[in-house]
Amino acid sequence: MLALEVKNLIKSYGDVAAVKNISFQIRVGECFGLLGPNGAGKSTTIEIIEQIQKQDSGQVFYFGKPPTEALREQIGVQFQETALLPRLTARECLEVFSGLYSERIPVPELIKLCQLEEFADRYHEKLSGGQKQRLLLAIAMSNRPKILLLDEPTTGLDPQARRHLWDIITNLKTAGATIILTTHYMDEAEALCDRIVIVDHGEIIAEGEPRNLIRSHLPEVIVEMPLSERVTSDRVKNLLPNERVLILGQRLQISTKKLDQVVRALSDAHIPLDGLHVRQPNLEDLFISLTGKALRS
């Protein structure tokens, strides 16, 4: 059963075409990711779905129907940037927001779910980044939403705080929640999402399950090594004319299906192999191979 269907969304701000013909479908119980660099049009898309912004054209269907007034009771929303009512504690924020809905999760339960105990009675203005994001997630969940829409829930957090949030979202997934989230972290999409679309310049450039996407686009493994006087891009390209060789900052990257041949060629040419590192391709590599640019530049 489809929880959400988006058909041919288009939206411009003046001259800026933020969303150009985006379509996708989300099943009930799925965790769906909109992945893309800053400015790709993720927030615009998700805010159109939330009925915060109006699309220029295209449709959104919730459970097969166009959105009505009642929709607001059924979705849980976390904006990329949001402000809460001033001078309230975390607990009071939860009380206020859950008080606005007819269906609600009791506040103590929310506090437990999102692990807010430690700072529940602190003013929300005084919370750290990770604590604030957890509070916002709790607020988004406070009405037992049928669909949870999270816009960059972990942006700006340190790795530990991100992990913490991932754990909470993973628990929600296990409990059967339907979630749509946006992110510009590839690892986040890989860790959390059942299915993703990759968005760039307002368009979908790839869609599917993260592992399948990578496998179908990038059957290779990735060999990385630091650049040095003896390891130059020209030299490596001459040695390996049939492989894709990329320079990323101070690193050299070789995508190949024939790892053993590559390693042999390098060592035969007396290229030092210390610092060499072999890994499976990830979404980051997929994005680079699709667009020719790094995601976080």
Added chain:
Amino acid sequence: MSLRRVWVLFNSRNKEFYRDPGSLGWIFIFPIVMVIGFGYLFKVGESSTFKVAVVQTQFESSTFEEVAIPSLEEALKKLEFHALDLVIAPNDYYINESSPKSKLAEAVFLKETLPLVSEKTKHIIPGQRVTYVDWLFPGIIATNVLWMALWGVGWVIVRQRKIGVLKRLKASPVKPVEYLAAQALSRMVVMAFSGVFVFALGHLIRPFHTEGSYLTLFFIYMLGCFALSSIGLVAAARLDNEELVNGILNFMTYPMMFLSEVWFSLEGSPEWVKQTAHVMPLWHMVKGMREVMSEGATLAQLSPHIAVLAGIGIFCLFLGGYLFRWTKD
């Protein structure tokens, strides 16, 4: 409309207000400064001009501001209520015994017209026990809430829109009217307390005489607060720029303040000025309060003011709700 949602938002706005030492302090400091300051500055007699009505006769003077009033009866009524300091008729002149300013006016008058003085008979009318400060007092109360109503509603909403609070509320089931009602109600509670506070403070400094009922006085006061808050809602309906709303509120406040006889009487002003004053909610609020305090007006006698204030309040409430947008676009 869900009363629960109004209640929830009302409470959160109240908390925001009383937890902000700045705005809470200001609510008390402003009226204290006003009451003490004005009580001192406008000490009777320090006001530069005397208002005098010259009825059916000639009188030239640079010291007096002449007010044209055709009938003696009307002039005496105004004298009684301290709207005039002196009334000069062909053979008589009148002062108000309870007004020190009136006595001062008499002294000046006698000095200026020494040769003629024997020709006129002095009359002392009992007058209301309303001095200039008594008269000024409702004006001070009204000025105090003028800022509280317009900024406390209008500016606060615009700021919440700017920082994104309203966008978050838009994603919830809250309806604009619920949010707006909560904002206005919360502010009116603050203004109710502030009004009582200023009144009590004024009494401490100098006991006032209130001829009519306190309840009626409170009613007309709250109705004025309601009308002004509603105007704040209209000003805040769409803007997301604090400076702009600040300018607009100032633009409304100053004419309203000067035309509403808050600090000085418009007696003697051109007719169009007086007519303009009559569309100002502040004028009706101040006038209504003065009528209760000095003339003991009842609700029935206040009905023109009540009608105007309620009309403006309800109209602007609906207009504000109609124009309202959560976000700028």
